[in-house]
Amino acid sequence: MKALDRKLLRDLKAISAQALTIALVVAAGMAGFVGSLSTVESLSVGRDRYYAASRLADVFSYAKRAPERVASQMLELPGVAEVQTSLVFGAQIDLPGVAQPLTGRMVGADPAEWSAGLNRLSLRTGRWPAAGSSEVLVSEAFAQVRKLGPGDAVFALLNGRRERLPIVGIALSPEYIFAAAAGGAPDDTSFGVFWIDRTRLEAAFDMEGAFNTVSLKLRPGASVDATIEEVDRRLRPYGSRGAFDREEQPSHKAVSQEIREQRVFGIILPTIFLAVAVFILNVVLDRQVTTQRDQIAALKALGYENGTIRLHYLKLAALVVIAGIALGVGVGDWLGRYLTRMYSDFFRFPTFYYLSAPWTIAAGSLAFLLAALAGAWSGVRRLVSLTPAEAMRPPAPHTYRPLLIERAGLGRQVGPQARMILRNLERRSARALLTTVGIASAVAILIGGTWWRDALDYVLDVQFAGAQPGDVYLGFIDPVGARVRSELAQLPGVVRAETRRSVAVRIHAGHRSYRTSLTGIDDEAQLWRLLDPQAGPIRAPAGGVLVTDRLADILGIVPGDTVRVEFLEGRQREPELRVAGLSRELFGLGAYMEASALDRLAGEGDVVNSGALFIDRTQRDDLFAALKRMPKAAGVFVKSALIDYFRSTSARNILFFTTVLTVFAAAIAVGVVYNSARIALAERAWELATLRVLGFSHREVAVLLLGELAIELALAIPLGFLGGYHLADLMLSLMSSESFRIPPVILPRTYAYAGLAMLGAGALSAWLVQRRLAGLDLIAVLKTRE
Numbered sequence: 159m160k161a162l163d164r165k166l167l168r169d170l171k172a173i174s175a176q177a178l179t180i181a182l183v184v185a186a187g188m189a190g191f192v193g194s195l196s197t198v199e200s201l202s203v204g205r206d207r208y209y210a211a212s213r214l215a216d217v218f219s220y221a222k223r224a225p226e227r228v229a230s231q232m233l234e235l236p237g238v239a240e241v242q243t244s245l246v247f248g249a250q251i252d253l254p255g256v257a258q259p260l261t262g263r264m265v266g267a268d269p270a271e272w273s274a275g276l277n278r279l280s281l282r283t284g285r286w287p288a289a290g291s292s293e294v295l296v297s298e299a300f301a302q303v304r305k306l307g308p309g310d311a312v313f314a315l316l317n318g319r320r321e322r323l324p325i326v327g328i329a330l331s332p333e334y335i336f337a338a339a340a341g342g343a344p345d346d347t348s349f350g351v352f353w354i355d356r357t358r359l360e361a362a363f364d365m366e367g368a369f370n371t372v373s374l375k376l377r378p379g380a381s382v383d384a385t386i387e388e389v390d391r392r393l394r395p396y397g398s399r400g401a402f403d404r405e406e407q408p409s410h411k412a413v414s415q416e417i418r419e420q421r422v423f424g425i426i427l428p429t430i431f432l433a434v435a436v437f438i439l440n441v442v443l444d445r446q447v448t449t450q451r452d453q454i455a456a457l458k459a460l461g462y463e464n465g466t467i468r469l470h471y472l473k474l475a476a477l478v479v480i481a482g483i484a485l486g487v488g489v490g491d492w493l494g495r496y497l498t499r500m501y502s503d504f505f506r507f508p509t510f511y512y513l514s515a516p517w518t519i520a521a522g523s524l525a526f527l528l529a530a531l532a533g534a535w536s537g538v539r540r541l542v543s544l545t546p547a548e549a550m551r552p553p554a555p556h557t558y559r560p561l562l563i564e565r566a567g568l569g570r571q572v573g574p575q576a577r578m579i580l581r582n583l584e585r586r587s588a589r590a591l592l593t594t595v596g597i598a599s600a601v602a603i604l605i606g607g608t609w610w611r612d613a614l615d616y617v618l619d620v621q622f623a624g625a626q627p628g629d630v631y632l633g634f635i636d637p638v639g640a641r642v643r644s645e646l647a648q649l650p651g652v653v654r655a656e657t658r659r660s661v662a663v664r665i666h667a668g669h670r671s672y673r674t675s676l677t678g679i680d681d682e683a684q685l686w687r688l689l690d691p692q693a694g695p696i697r698a699p700a701g702g703v704l705v706t707d708r709l710a711d712i713l714g715i716v717p718g719d720t721v722r723v724e725f726l727e728g729r730q731r732e733p734e735l736r737v738a739g740l741s742r743e744l745f746g747l748g749a750y751m752e753a754s755a756l757d758r759l760a761g762e763g764d765v766v767n768s769g770a771l772f773i774d775r776t777q778r779d780d781l782f783a784a785l786k787r788m789p790k791a792a793g794v795f796v797k798s799a800l801i802d803y804f805r806s807t808s809a810r811n812i813l814f815f816t817t818v819l820t821v822f823a824a825a826i827a828v829g830v831v832y833n834s835a836r837i838a839l840a841e842r843a844w845e846l847a848t849l850r851v852l853g854f855s856h857r858e859v860a861v862l863l864l865g866e867l868a869i870e871l872a873l874a875i876p877l878g879f880l881g882g883y884h885l886a887d888l889m890l891s892l893m894s895s896e897s898f899r900i901p902p903v904i905l906p907r908t909y910a911y912a913g914l915a916m917l918g919a920g921a922l923s924a925w926l927v928q929r930r931l932a933g934l935d936l937i938a939v940l941k942t943r944e
Contacts, residue, residue, distance in 0.1 A: 162462075162470045165453075169474055175926075176836055179829040181482035184526055186822040187431025188486025191522040193493030194424025196514050200498045201417050204511035205335070205410075212278040214332040215242070215373035216404055217382065219389050222397025222727070223368045232372070235388050237380025242267075242276040243369035245359040248339075248633060248792030250315040250785070251350065253304060257779045259786050261339050261793035262314060263351045265331075266359030276373050277333050279353065280508040284308035284327025292321060292358055295329040297337055298506055300350025314352070316362040317635065318789025329353060335505045336412035339793055345803045348795065399662040399726040400673050413505055420497075422892045426885070427822075428522070430603055434596050434826050436529045459546045471538045472531055479530040483523050493818065500811065575858065579865040582842070589834070590866070594874045596830035597916060600823040601878020604912040606885035607819035609904045611812045616903040618804065620693055621744050622797055628656070628685035628770040632785065635792040637765035642790065646769050649784045651777025656685045657766035659756060665705070665749060666722040666732075667713040674709065676723065676749045678756030685770035688750055691742045698752045702738030708899060709747040710740055723749075729761030744899045820915055827919035835867050835927040846931070860931055864924050871920045875913045882912065 170177060208214075226243065233241045245266035250259050269289050272279045279295065284307070287293035296306055306312070311324045331351065339349045360366045372393075376385060382403045389401040404410050457467055491514050498512045583590045634642070637659065646655035660677040679686060679698040690696045691707050698704060703723065705715070715721060717739050724732045741750060757764050773781055785794050839846070846859050886902045 162457075162466070166470060166473055166477075170477065176833050177478045177481075179825075179832050180478050181485065182825040183431060183434055183829040184479055184482025184530070185486035185489060186825045187428040187434075188483050188522050188526060189489035189493055190431065190822065191424055191428035192487055192490025192514070192518050193497060194420050194428075195518040196490065196494035196512070197497040197501070198417050198420045198424060199515040199518070200494065200511050200513045201413065201420070201501060201505070203513055204507045204509070205413055205417075205505075207511070208335070208507050208509075209332055212280065212332040213276050213375065214404065214410075215276045216376045217374040217385055217389060217401055218403075218407055219372050219393055219401035220246075220399045221370050221372070221393045223365065223370060224372075224393055224396035224398075226367055226369060228392055228396070229369065229372060231392055232374065232389060235385060237377050237385060238374055239377045239380075240276060240375040242271060242373045242375075244271075244371045244373075245356055245363065245365055245369060246371045247316070247359060247363055248635065249352075250788075250791055250794060251352075252313040252315070252320070252786050253306075256304075257782045258348065258796055258799060259782055259791070259794035261349045261795065262312075263339070263349075264314065264316070264359060265351060265353045266356035267353065268356055272329075272353065276375055277331060280330040282328045282330060282508070284325075287326050287353070287355060290355055290357055292323050292354070293326045294323045295327045295353040296325050297334060297351040298328050298330055299337060299346040301325075301328045303346045304350070312352075315786070315789065315791070316359070317364075319362065321362075323352065323354065330506050330508050332409075333407070334409055335507065336409045337506075338408065338412075339795070345795075345800050347803050348799055349793075394730060397727055400664055402673065406673070416501065416505070422889055426889055426892070427603055427607070427819075430599050431822070431826065432526055432529055434599050434830065436532070437592050437596055437830075454542065455546045464542050467542050468535075468538050471542075472535070475530055476527065479527055483526055486522075487519055496814075500814070504807075575861060575865070578862055579869070582838075583866055583869065590870060593830055593834045594870045594877065597827055597871060597874035597920075598878035598881055600826035600830070600919070601875055601912050601916050602881035602885045603826065604819055604823040604915055605879065605882025605904060605908060606889065607823075608812070608816045608911065609882070609886050609902070609908050610815070610900075612905040612908055613900045613903050614804070614812075615905075617744050617900060618801055620689070622801060624693060624695075625687050625689055625743070626685065626770070626797065627687070627772070628654075629773045629775070629797055630771040630781070630785075631768065631795045631797065632771075632791045633768045633793045634766070634790045637762060637767045638790055640764045640766055642766065642769065646771060649771070650780035651774040652771050652781065653774055654685065654772040655769065656680070656683055656771075657769045658683070658686055658753065659760070659766045660748075660768065661756065661760050662726040663749070664724040664726060665709070665713065666724060667715045667719065670713050671724075672709060672712055672747065673726075674747050674749060676703070676725075676751065676756060678753035679750055680753045685772055689742045691740055693742060696739070696741060698750050699738035700752055701755070702736035702751070704739050704741050704750040705737060706743040706747050706749075707740045708743075709749065710737070712747070723759075725760065727760075731759070731761070733759055744901075823912075824915060824919045827916050828923050831867060831871070831920050831923035832926060834870070835863065835923060836930070838863060838866060839927060839931060856932060860928050863931060864928065867920060867924055867927075871916065875916055878912065878916070879909050882909075 229241050229243045232238060245264075247264045247266075249262045249264050251262040253260060268275070269286060272286065272295075273281075281295070282298055284295070287295060294312075296312075301307060306325055307328065308326050311322055314321055314323050331353075334351050337346070337349065337351055339345075360368075372389070374385065374389065376382065386401040386403065390398055393401070405414075454467060458464075494514065495512050499510070502510055640657060643655055643657045646652060646657070649655075658678055658680070660675040662673070663676045664671055664673045679688060681697055688696050688698060688704065696704075703721070705713075705721075710716065713721065715737050717737050719737045720734050721737060722732055722734050724730075735751075754764075771781075782794075785791055842863065846863065849859050849862070850856070883902060883904055886904065890900060890902055
C-alpha cells in the first residue's frame with residue numbers, strides 16, 4: 159500500500175464521525191432520488207405495458223342513444239383501426255347487511271370483447287359470465303373492500319327494477335385503473351364497476367341496437383384532433399357530450415398526475431440534500447486540509463506533485479460520498495418498492511412492476527459525486543498551491559476588531575461569555591450563515607413533506623363544510639322534473655332537500671377551449687354553495703356565467719370577457735355569455751349560472767339531474783332504505799363515508815411520508831450541526847483548554863462552544879418555517895393539476911413538529927460534542943500550536 163493511501167485511511171479514521179454524518183446526508187438525498195424516480199419509472203412502465211396488453215383505446219365518446227350503424231360509419235374514418243361500442247349506466251347497488259346505498263357503474267358489452275377487443279379485461283379470479291345471463295364481474299378494489307368474490311351476489315336497481323346479479327369473477331380494466339364515480343372522488347367502499355352481458359342492459363334500458371359509449375383505436379400517425387372532430391359530428395344528433403382523447407380519460411389523467419407529483423418529489427427534495435452535503439463536505443475538508451498544512455508542506459518538500467496531493471484529498475471526499483451513495487441506493491431501492499406497492503393499492507394493475515432503473519442510480523451517483531468533488535476542490539486548491547516554506551508557517555491570525563454591538567455602544571449590555579460567542583460568530587460569519595441555512599433546509603424539507611395532513615383537513619373543511627354542507631348527494635339516471643325535489647323532501651329523516659342541473663359543455667375563449675360542466679344554482683341553495691377566491695359565499699349571477707379561477711387561467715379570461723359556450727347535450731347550441739365573476743373550487747373546473755337561465759339555454763324545461771339532502775342522522779337507516787327503492791336514483795353518496803375513506807387511506811400514507819422525511823431531515827440537521835460544532839471544537843481546542851486551565855468550569859467552556867450552536871438553531875428554525883412554506887408552494891406549482899387544487903395551508907402543529915424535531919437533532923449533536931469536549935486532553939492540546 160502506498161504511503162498516501164495509508165495516510166488516507168488514517169485521515170478517514172480521524173474524521174470517522176464527521177464522515178458518517180456526511181455519508182448519511184448523501185444517503186438520504188440519494189434514497190429520495192432513487193426511490194421517487196424508480197417509483198415514477200415503475201408506474202409509467204406498468205401503465206404503458208398494461209395499456210399495450212389490454213389495447214386501451216385512443217379516443218372515447220359518450221352519447222345518449224346512438225344507433226349501431228353510426229359505429230360502422232366511424233370505422234370508415236381516416237386513421238381509425240377499430241371501433242367498439244358498449245352500454246354504460248349508473249345503478250344503485252344493494253349489498254346484504256349494508257345499510258348505505260352503494261353506487262355501481264354497469265358496463266354492458268359483448269362477452270367476446272372482454273378478452274379479445276379493445277379495453278380488454280384482466281380476469282383476476284373466477285370465470286367469465288355466461289352469455290345472456292345476469293352474471294357479473296366486479297372490480298377488484300370494490301370486491302376487496304367489501305369482501306366479495308365468486309359465489310356472492312349483489313342487488314342492482316336497473317332502470318327502476320331491482321335485479322339480483324350473481325358474481326362469478328373479479329376483474330381489472332385499463333379504463334378503471336383509478337376508479338371514481340362521474341364527477342366524484344375515489345371511494346372503493348361505496349363505488350364499484352360491474353361488467354355484464356350487453357343484452358341484459360339492452361333489455362333493462364330499452365337500448366336494443368344502440369349504444370351510449372364508444373371507443374376508437376387509431377392507426378399509427380393518425381390525427382387525434384381530426385378524429386375527435388369527426389366523431390363529434392356524427393354523434394352530435396344523438397346527444398354526444400363530446401369526444402376526448404386518452405389524455406382526458408379520467409383514470410389515465412389521475413395516474414399521470416400522480417406520476418408527475420412523484421417526479422417533482424424525486425427532483426426537488428434530493429436537490430436540497432445535495433446542496434447541504436456539498437456544503438458540509440466543503441467545510442470539513444477545508445478544515446482537514448487546514449490542520450494538515452505542515453503535512454502538505456512535508457509532502458511537497460519530499461517531491462510529491464501538486465496534482466498527487468490534490469488527488470489524495472479528493473479521494474477522501476470521494477470515499478465518503480461513495481459510501482453514502484451505496485447506502486442511499488439500498489435504502490432508495492426499499493423506498494421505491496414500498497412506494498410502488500403502496501400505489502398499487504390505489505392504481506390497479508394486473509401485474510406488480512418495480513423497476514430500479516439504472517439511469518436513476520447512475521444520474522444520482524454522478525450528480526452527488528461531481529458536486530461533492532467540486533465543493534471539496536476549493537479548499538484543497540488553496541493550500542496545495544502554497545510553497546513548502548509558506549505552508550510550514552501557521553496561518554496568519556484573524557484580525558480582531560470591536561463587535562458590531564460594541565461599535566453600536568451596546569457592549570456593556572452583554573456579558574463576557576456572550577461577547578466571546580458573538581465575536582466568533584462574527585469572525586466566521588460566512589460559515590455561521592451557511593450552517594444556519596443548512597439547518598433551515600432541514601426544517602423546510604420536514605415541513606415541505608409533512609404539511610399534506612393540514613392541507614387535507616383544509617380541503618375537507620372547505621369542500622364539505624363550506625361548499626357542500628349536505629349529508630347525502632345523489633344523481634339521477636336521466637334528467638327528471640323539478641318536482642322530484644318534493645319527493646326527496648318527503649323521504650324519512652330529510653330536513654332539507656335541494657336539486658340542481660349540470661350540462662356538459664365546451665367553453666371557447668378565442669383559440670382556447672375546455673370541456674367541463676355548466677351547473678345551474680338556485681338563489682336559495684344552501685347545500686350547494688359557490689365560494690369566491692377567498693372561500694367566502696357568493697351567488698350565481700343573474701346574467702352571464704361564473705367560472706372557477708383555475709378555469710379562467712386556462713382559458714385566459716377575466717370577469718367582463720365574453721366566452722362561447724357549446725352545449726354538448728340537450729338543445730345543442732353555442733350562445734355567447736359574459737363572464738360575470740370567478741369562483742373557487744378545490745375539485746374540478748366548472749362553470750355556474752342561475753338555474754332558470756340554464757333551463758332556458760338548455761331548452762329542456764325545468765329539469766334536474768342531481769339532488770342533495772340534509773338529514774336527521776337518527777333516521778339515516780330509514781332514509782337509506784327508502785333511497786334503495788327510489789327508481790330514479792342512479793348513485794347515492796354519503797358524505798361522512800367519503801370523508802372517513804379519505805382519512806383512513808391518507809392517514810397511513812401521511813404517517814409513512816412523515817416518518818421517512820423526519821429521518822432524512824434529522825440526518826441533515828445532525829450532519830450540519832454536529833460537523834459545525836466539531837469543527838469549532840477543533841479550531842478552538844487550544845483556546846478552550848486555556849480557559850479551563852485559567853479556572854473556567856467545564857460548563858462555562860461548553861457554553862462558549864455550544865452557544866454558537868444555540869444561536870444558529872434559533873435563527874435557522876424561523877427561517878426554515880418560511881422556507882418550508884415556499885417549498886410547499888413551489889412543489890404545488892410544479893404539480894399543478896386540473897382535477898383538484900391543494901392550497902399551501904400549514905397549521906401551527908406542523909411548524910411545531912418541525913421545530914421540535916430540529917431542536918431534538920440539535921440537542922443530540924450538542925450532547926455528542928459535549929462528550930468529546932469533556933474528554934479533551936488539556937496537556938496534549940496546549941502543546942499544539944497552529
